[in-house]
Amino acid sequence: MKTLLVAEYRENKLLESIYECYGFTKQFASDIVVFGVGISSDLPQFDRNVKFYFADSSKYGEYNPDFHKSLLIKVIEKEKPEIVIFSHSSFGWDLAPRISALLKAPMLTEVVEYKDGTFVMPLCNNKLRRVAKTSGSQIVITLQGGAGQSEKGSVTPELVDIDADVVSKYNFVGYEEAEKKDVDLTKANIIVSAGRGVGKKENISIVESLANALGGELGSSRPVVDAGWVSHSRQVGTTGQTVSPKLYVACGISGAIQHLAGMKKSEKVIAINTDKDAPIGEVADLLVVADLNQFIPVLIENLKK
Amino acid sequence: MNILVCVKQVADMEAKFKVAPDEKWFLEDDIAFKMNEYDEYAVEEAVKFRESMPDSNLIVLSIGAERVKEAIKKALAMGCDSGVHIKHDKEYMLDSYSKAYAIYEYAKDKNFDIIFTGMQSQDRGSAQVGIILAELLGIPSVSTIVSFKYESGEVEVKRELEGGKKGVVKLKTPALFTCQLGLNTPRYPTLPNIMKAKKKSIEEIEFSYSGNLAETDKIYFPEKKGGAMIIEGDPKELAQKVVAFLKDNGLA
Ligand SMILES: Cc1cc2nc3c(=O)[nH]c(=O)nc-3n(C[C@H](O)[C@H](O)[C@H](O)COP(=O)(O)OP(=O)(O)OC[C@H]3O[C@@H](n4cnc5c(N)ncnc54)[C@H](O)[C@@H]3O)c2cc1C
Numbered sequence: 078m079k080t081l082l083v084a085e086y087r088e089n090k091l092l093e094s095i096y097e098c099y100g101f102t103k104q105f106a107s108d109i110v111v112f113g114v115g116i117s118s119d120l121p122q123f124d125r126n127v128k129f130y131f132a133d134s135s136k137y138g139e140y141n142p143d144f145h146k147s148l149l150i151k152v153i154e155k156e157k158p159e160i161v162i163f164s165h166s167s168f169g170w171d172l173a174p175r176i177s178a179l180l181k182a183p184m185l186t187e188v189v190e191y192k193d194g195t196f197v198m199p200l201c202n203n204k205l206r207r208v209a210k211t212s213g214s215q216i217v218i219t220l221q222g223g224a225g226q227s228e229k230g231s232v233t234p235e236l237v238d239i240d241a242d243v244v245s246k247y248n249f250v251g252y253e254e255a256e257k258k259d260v261d262l263t264k265a266n267i268i269v270s271a272g273r274g275v276g277k278k279e280n281i282s283i284v285e286s287l288a289n290a291l292g293g294e295l296g297s298s299r300p301v302v303d304a305g306w307v308s309h310s311r312q313v314g315t316t317g318q319t320v321s322p323k324l325y326v327a328c329g330i331s332g333a334i335q336h337l338a339g340m341k342k343s344e345k346v347i348a349i350n351t352d353k354d355a356p357i358g359e360v361a362d363l364l365v366v367a368d369l370n371q372f373i374p375v376l377i378e379n380l381k382k
Numbered sequence: 383m384n385i386l387v388c389v390k391q392v393a394d395m396e397a398k399f400k401v402a403p404d405e406k407w408f409l410e411d412d413i414a415f416k417m418n419e420y421d422e423y424a425v426e427e428a429v430k431f432r433e434s435m436p437d438s439n440l441i442v443l444s445i446g447a448e449r450v451k452e453a454i455k456k457a458l459a460m461g462c463d464s465g466v467h468i469k470h471d472k473e474y475m476l477d478s479y480s481k482a483y484a485i486y487e488y489a490k491d492k493n494f495d496i497i498f499t500g501m502q503s504q505d506r507g508s509a510q511v512g513i514i515l516a517e518l519l520g521i522p523s524v525s526t527i528v529s530f531k532y533e534s535g536e537v538e539v540k541r542e543l544e545g546g547k548k549g550v551v552k553l554k555t556p557a558l559f560t561c562q563l564g565l566n567t568p569r570y571p572t573l574p575n576i577m578k579a580k581k582k583s584i585e586e587i588e589f590s591y592s593g594n595l596a597e598t599d600k601i602y603f604p605e606k607k608g609g610a611m612i613i614e615g616d617p618k619e620l621a622q623k624v625v626a627f628l629k630d631n632g633l634a
Contacts, residue, residue, distance in 0.1 A: 087543075140549070143522075167543045171525045174478070174510040178517035183477065183595035186508040195599070201505050202395040205408070206604050209477075209596040216596075246522045248552040250538075255546025267633070291634065303564035309546060316542060324633045331395065345631055346610075347624065352396055353612055361610035363627050365620050372617050379621040380634060 080106035081158035083149065084113030084121055085168045086134060088252070091119045093227065094164035099123060101225025102162065104191045111234060112152050114145060124230030130156075131236045139252075140168055143245035146175045151239055153180065158215070165219035173219050183211040187221045187334070203334050203356040222315070222338055258310035260294060267293025267324045268343075270313055272336075273300040274329015274350065274369060281306050283373050284328045290377045296320070298330045314339035328369045332357030349373070383438040384492065387428040387462065388485060388499040388511070389421035391446055391453035395504055405600045407474045417453040420500025422568040424561040427530055428498045429461035429569070434532075439463050443488065445481055446473035451584065458579035459571030465584035476589075477596045478510035484591050485511070486518040496537075497558040501526045509560070516558035523558035524551050528565050 080102045084095040095111070099121075102109060111121065112130045114137050120129065130152040137144045149172070153161065161176060163169030165187045177184035189206075190197040196218060200207040262268060269288035271281050281301070288295045297307040299314060313320055315335045325343035330336060332348070332355055340346070341360045348361040349369045358364045365372065393399070394414040402409050417425075425442065432440040442457035443466040444450045450473075454465040468484050470476065476484075489497070499512035509525070516523030528548065529540035541549040542562050571579070613623055628634035 167526055167541065167549075170509045171513065171541075174513040175517050177479065177510065177595075178482070178514040181479070181595065183479070184508070184510055185596065186502075186506075186510060199507065200601055201393065201399060201408075202507075204395070204399055204603075205401070205601050207506075207601045208599045210599045211596045213595065246553055246557075247524070250550040250552055252543075253540060253548040253550060291628075299563060304567075312546075315544060316546060318545075324628075324631075345633065347627070348610065353614065354398065358610040358612065359604070359606070363624065364610035364612045365624060366612060366614040367617060367620055372620065375617045376621040376624055379618075379625050380628075382625075 078106050078160060079108040079110070079156065079158040080160045080162060081153065081156060082109060082111045083161065083163045083169070083172070084111055084115065085164060085166060086113060086115030087139070089116045089119065089134060091115055091121055092164070094166060094222070095121045096227040096229045097222065097225040098162050098164055098220055100228035101191065101220055103228065106160070110152070110156050110158065112149055114148065117236065120233055122230050122233055124228065124232065126232050127234045129234035129236050130239050132239050139249050141245055141247055141249055142172060142175055143243050143247055144241065145172055146179065147241040147243045148239055149176060150179055151241060161215070161217045163219045165221050169219045173217050177217045180215055180217070182213055182215040182217055184217040185209060185211070186219050188218050189221045189224050199334055202331060204354065221334060256309055259308060260310050262294055262296055262311065262313065262318045262320050265294040265320070265322050267291050268296040268313070268320055268322045269293050269326040269328065270296035270298060270330060271301050271307065271328050272298040272330030275301065276370065278304070278306045280370055283370055287326065287328070287373050287377060290380050291324070291326070293322070293324070298336050327357050327361070328373065330357055331355050332359065383432070383435045383496065384494045385428055385432055385438060385440040386489060386494045386497045387424050387440065387442050387457065388497070389425060389442060389444050389453050389457055390418040390500070390503045391415050391444065391450040392418045392503055392505045401601055401603070405602065406598050407601065415449055415452065417456055418500050418503045420502055420504070420561060420563065423563060423565040424498040424500045425457045425460050425462065426566045426568040427561055430566065431496065431530070431532060432461065441466055443468065443485060445470055445476070445484060445589065447471050454584055455579055456571060458582045459576045460569055461575070464582050466587065467584050468587045468589050470589035475597065477594045478508045479514055479595045480591050480593050482511045482514035482518060483593060484589055485515050487591065488587060489515070489519065495555040499558070499560050501560040501562045512558055512560040519558070521556045521558060522553050523560070524553070525560040526562045527559050528562050530559065530565065
C-alpha cells in the first residue's frame with residue numbers, strides 16, 4: 078500500500094512526530110513517500126531511501142493552509158497514495174480535513190491504533206473506541222501521539238522539489254510564546270492535579286493541601302486553567318506540560334487523551350474520581366471511587382498519623 | 383453582518399454508556415444530552431460579536447434528531463436570533479463530510495460573513511466539519527482559535543498550538559473559525575432570556591444529502607490493559623488503603 082507521510086516543520090525545525098508516523102506505517106505500508114515544507118539542512122532520516130517531496134520554507138513561510146494544501150495536493154495527484162498520514166497536531170488537524178475535502182476522501186481523526194486491518198479511533202472522551210468502514214481508494218488519517226513506535230534511521234531521503242503558485246487570503250503574522258512559567262512541573266517528584274471534578278474555585282485549596290501533605294506540586298487539567306482557577310504553568314497535557322513524576326494523583330480528572338498525553342509516563346498514578354468507569358483508570362494504578370471534596374480531608378488526616 | 387454558528391448536541395460524557403445491539407452507537411435511553419462544550423465557546427463568541435454589531439443577524443444551526451432542538455434553544459437563550467434544525471434521526475450514522483455538505487447546502491447562497499463552529503465534538507472528536515464546510519464554501523478558515531478580534535472587515539485571531547504557543551493570523555471576511563476551549567466564558571442563559579427564546583423561530587429542513595465517505599462499523603469498550611485496582615467504600619478505609627499503597631511504593 079502506498080502511504081504518504083506529511084512531515085511538520087516549525088520555525089525551520091523538523092518535528093520528531095514524523096518518526097512516529099513512519100514507525101506506525103510499518104504495520105501495513107510497503108511503499109512510502111514523504112512531503113514537507115521546511116529547510117534542506119534539517120531533513121528526516123529513515124532506515125531506507127524514500128522520496129521526499131520538498132518545498133522550501135524560505136519561499137512558503139510558516140504553516141499556511143492554502144500553500145500547504147496546494148503543494149500537498151500536487152504530490153497526491155502525482156503519487157496517488159492510498160493513505161495520507163498526518164500527526165494529530167495543530168498542524169495535522171488543520172490541514173488534513175482540507176485535503177479530505179479536496180479529494181473527497183474519508184478522513185479518520187486521531188487514530189490510536191491499527192488493529193485487525195482497521196484504524197481505531199477514540200469515542201466519547203476516550204471512554205469507547207470506534208472503527209469505521211471507508212469508501213473510495215484513498216483515506217486521510219491523523220495519528221494520536223503514541224499510536225506508533227518512533228523509528229528513525231540514518232538514510233537521508235532523495236529530494237524532489239515541488240512548487241505551487243497560490244495566492245492566500247490567510248495571513249500568518251507571527252508566533253506568540255507561551256506565558257513565562259512560575260513553576261516547573263517537569264522537575265517535581267510528586268504532582269497532585271485538580272480537574273473539573275473539584276466543582277468550584279474554592280475547592281482547589283483542598284487539592285492543594287493534599288499536594289502539600291505529600292510534599293508535591295499542584296497540577297491541573299485544562300478546564301481548571303481555562304476557568305482561571307489555576308495558572309497555565311500548572312496545566313498538564315498536550316497544550317500544557319509533559320510530566321513524568323514518581324507519583325501523579327489525578328483528582329476529579331476524567332482522563333481525556335490530551336491530558337493522558339501529558340502524564341502517562343508517571344511512575345505511579347492514583348486517581349480519585351466519582352466515576353469508576355472514568356478513562357483515567359486506564360493509566361492509574363489505583364482508582365479511588367470517591368467524592369474528592371469529602372475524601373481528601375480524610376486522606377490527609379490518615380497521612381498525618 | 384450575517385453570522386452563523388453551528389452546534390452539536392452530545393451525550394454527557396460522564397454518562398454510563400451501553401453499546402447498542404447493532405454496535406453502531408450507544409443506547410440513548412438513560413443518557414442526558416447537552417450542547418457540545420466546544421460549541422458553547424463558539425456560541426458565546428458569536429453572540430458577543432453580534433452584540434457589538436447592531437445591524438446583524440445571528441443564526442444557530444444544528445443537525446440531528448428532535449432532541450437537538452434543546453441545544454438550539456439554549457443558543458437562542460444565549461442570544462442567537464433564530465435557529466435552523468436540519469432533521470436527521472440517526473445523526474450518529476453520518477460522517478463529517480456529509481454533515482459539512484448539508485450545512486454547505488443550506489449556507490451556500492446566504493452570504494454569511496462569519497461562521498463559528500466548535501473545534502471538535504466531545505463524542506467523535508473529528509475536528510472536521512467546520513474546516514470542510516469552509517473548503518466547500520471556498521472561504522478561508524482558522525481552526526482552534528483562542529482569541530478573536532474584529533475591526534472593519536478584518537479579523538485577527540490567535541490559533542492555539544502546542545505547549546501554550548500561539549499563532550497570530552489575520553484575514554478578511556467572509557471566513558470561518560473553529561473555537562477552542564477557553565476562548566471566552568460562555569454565559570448561562572437567564573430566565574428572562576429563556577422565556578424570550580421561546581418566541582424565536584426555528585426553521586426545519588429535512589436532511590437530504592447521502593454521501594457518507596466513512597461509516598461507523600463498530601464501537602466498543604477498550605480492553606482494560608492491566609488497569610487500575612479499583613477501590614470503593616468507606617472513606618476511612620479507602621484512606622488507609624491509599625496510605626498503605628504510598629508506603630509500599632516508598633512515597634509516604
Ligand atoms: C487541542 C486540545 C488540547 C487540549 N489540551 C489539554 C491539556 O493540555 N490538558 C488537559 O487536561 N486537557 C486538554 N484538553 C481538553 C481535554 O480534551 C479534556 O476536555 C479535559 O482534559 C477534561 O478535563 P477534566 O478531566 O478535568 O474534566 P472532565 O472531563 O469534565 O472530568 C471531570 C471528572 O471529574 C469527576 N468528578 C466529578 N465530580 C467529582 C467529585 N466530586 N469527586 C471526584 N471526581 C469527580 C468526573 O467523574 C469526571 O471524570 C485539550 C483539548 C483539545 C481539543
